[in-house]
Amino acid sequence: xRYLLMIYADPATMPQSEAELGAMWAEYGSFGNWLEETGQxxxxxxxxxxxxxxxxxxRDGHRILTDGPFAETKEQxxxxxxxxxxxxxxxIEAAARIPGARTGRVEIRPIMEMG
Amino acid sequence: MAALERWPSDGIPANPGAWITTTARNRxxxxxxxxxxxLAKTDVLARDAAFDAxxxxxxxxxxxxxxLDPIPDDQxxxxxxCCHPALxxxxxxxxxxxxxxxxxxxxIARAFLVPxxxxxxxxxxxxxxxREAGISYAVPPADRLxxxxxxxxxxxxxxxxxxxxxxxxxxxxxxxxxxxxxxLERVVADLLPGEPEAxxxxxxxxxxxARRPAREAADGSMVRLEEQDRSRWDAARIAEGAALxxxxxxxxxxxxxxxxxxxxxxxxxxxxAADTDWPQILGLYEVLGRLAPSPVVAxxxxxxxxxxxxxxxxxxxxxELAGDPAMAWYxxxxxxxxxxxxxxxxxxxxxxxYDRALALAPNGPERTFLERRRREVAVSxxxx
Numbered sequence: 109x110r111y112l113l114m115i116y117a118d119p120a121t122m123p124q125s126e127a128e129l130g131a132m133w134a135e136y137g138s139f140g141n142w143l144e145e146t147g148q149x150x151x152x153x154x155x156x157x158x159x160x161x162x163x164x165x166x167r168d169g170h171r172i173l174t175d176g177p178f179a180e181t182k183e184q185x186x187x188x189x190x191x192x193x194x195x196x197x198x199x200i201e202a203a204a205r206i207p208g209a210r211t212g213r214v215e216i217r218p219i220m221e222m223g
Numbered sequence: 224m225a226a227l228e229r230w231p232s233d234g235i236p237a238n239p240g241a242w243i244t245t246t247a248r249n250r251x252x253x254x255x256x257x258x259x260x261x262l263a264k265t266d267v268l269a270r271d272a273a274f275d276a277x278x279x280x281x282x283x284x285x286x287x288x289x290x291l292d293p294i295p296d297d298q299x300x301x302x303x304x305c306c307h308p309a310l311x312x313x314x315x316x317x318x319x320x321x322x323x324x325x326x327x328x329x330x331i332a333r334a335f336l337v338p339x340x341x342x343x344x345x346x347x348x349x350x351x352x353x354r355e356a357g358i359s360y361a362v363p364p365a366d367r368l369x370x371x372x373x374x375x376x377x378x379x380x381x382x383x384x385x386x387x388x389x390x391x392x393x394x395x396x397x398x399x400x401x402x403x404x405x406x407l408e409r410v411v412a413d414l415l416p417g418e419p420e421a422x423x424x425x426x427x428x429x430x431x432x433a434r435r436p437a438r439e440a441a442d443g444s445m446v447r448l449e450e451q452d453r454s455r456w457d458a459a460r461i462a463e464g465a466a467l468x469x470x471x472x473x474x475x476x477x478x479x480x481x482x483x484x485x486x487x488x489x490x491x492x493x494x495x496a497a498d499t500d501w502p503q504i505l506g507l508y509e510v511l512g513r514l515a516p517s518p519v520v521a522x523x524x525x526x527x528x529x530x531x532x533x534x535x536x537x538x539x540x541x542x543e544l545a546g547d548p549a550m551a552w553y554x555x556x557x558x559x560x561x562x563x564x565x566x567x568x569x570x571x572x573x574x575x576x577y578d579r580a581l582a583l584a585p586n587g588p589e590r591t592f593l594e595r596r597r598r599e600v601a602v603s604x605x606x607x
Contacts, residue, residue: 109357195359196309197367218356 117212423481444591
């Protein structure tokens with residue numbers, strides 16, 4: 109089964125110093141390697157902060173653009189992984205290994221498989 | 224309820240627990256047979272085929288063996304699936320009772336005072352989540368067993384409490400909840416004998432349920448522990464429960480259910496209320512308070528303290544809890560305070576505390592008891 113793991117974090121809790129950031133990326137690197145080794149990795153990226161976001165809606169044929177995320181929340185989407193896992197327990201196992209799960213939260217959503 | 228309608232004329236069967244569970248299982252089997260016939264005919268139901276097949280298999284084998292324990296592994300797999308932590312507790316409770324407990328949807332709805340349509344939706348959503356999110360029908364691997372077992376025990380504990388607590392629905396439904404909780408907990412404990420908390424919870428249920436026959440007075444009011452006729456307590460359950468606690472504690476992996484069971488055992492083994500070993504109970508509550516702190520435990524500790532060191536000391540401990548917002552809404556807190564105030568002769572304050580307890584108390588045996596106490600401390604000239 110495929111799952112999207114969405115990593116939410118309060119920007120205030122993100123590492124600030126070069127050293128801390130370096131350490132965090134190293135941890136994410138290890139996690140990505142583990143996903144590859146276990147044959148679960150399908151995709152994944154870190155996202156730029158919500159200050160760089162643009163939201164688009166189309167109503168009555170008109171495009172409405174807003175600066176920022178679709179909802180202002182304290183915890184923000186910072187990145188994602190698309191994985192292939194045997195079942196929910198395997199997806200939970202993976203999500204729990206994400207470094208961001210220790211300070212923020214990871215939402216697990218099963219992919220709606222079509223056809 | 225079939226069981227209780229028959230007993231007065233037939234006489235109580237030798238093993239009433241078995242009779243009830245066999246009845247419940249037969250009803251479950253009948254329902255499953257009807258569902259399977261329908262399954263063969265309807266595509267919509269086939270989407271739930273995997274789940275219902277597991278249920279049907281467990282129930283069918285029970286019918287074939289005509290024993291209390293059908294293929295245990297299937298039951299265990301089903302319990303762990305229904306109680307997966309990815310499901311909300313109320314969904315797990317409904318699903319467990321529906322799939323394993325032989326209760327119908329209307330019965331579960333009545334037991335938890337929820338509209339039937341709401342409960343039916345809850346079941347549909349839970350099954351959908353199991354299917355769409357990919358919750359496996361399996362006993363968890365050893366390294367996850369402890370945490371998954373916590374969910375199972377919590378669900379069964381909630382079911383038992385709902386059955387035992389006076390706030391639940393009709394008396395007959397409540398009794399069936401306790402029976403089902405005990406039956407399912409037995410399955411878990413029998414199949415996981417190396418898990419002391421599983422044994423501890425079974426012991427707690429048995430030791431608590433043993434007191435059931437003495438809990439209700441002729442006028443329908445609640446009889447408190449101190450006033451219960453102990454000759455009506457189920458001695459066999461007490462013996463079994465006490466043995467289970469001892470076995471669990473001997474494993475050396477302490478846990479909250481074991482300690483709650485130990486406290487129940489100390490109560491149940493006292494020949495009279497006056498013989499109760501309150502210092503031991505106080506000590507057990509203090510350990511429990513460190514293992515699994517909660518307002519309930521803190522309150523019960525204060526009650527035990529009052530028994531050991533007098534109502535004034537107990538009241539002081541209770542007043543220290545007043546700052547906790549959870550206590551303001553906890554009717555037992557006000558009832559317990561009222562009791563100590565009454566014993567100290569502070570009737571006016573006792574009356575106020577009983578009023579607050581009554582404001583939070585549901586109808587039924589508990590209310591009747593509180594109203595009687597309230598009348599005893601009524602101060603002339605104060606409002607009723």
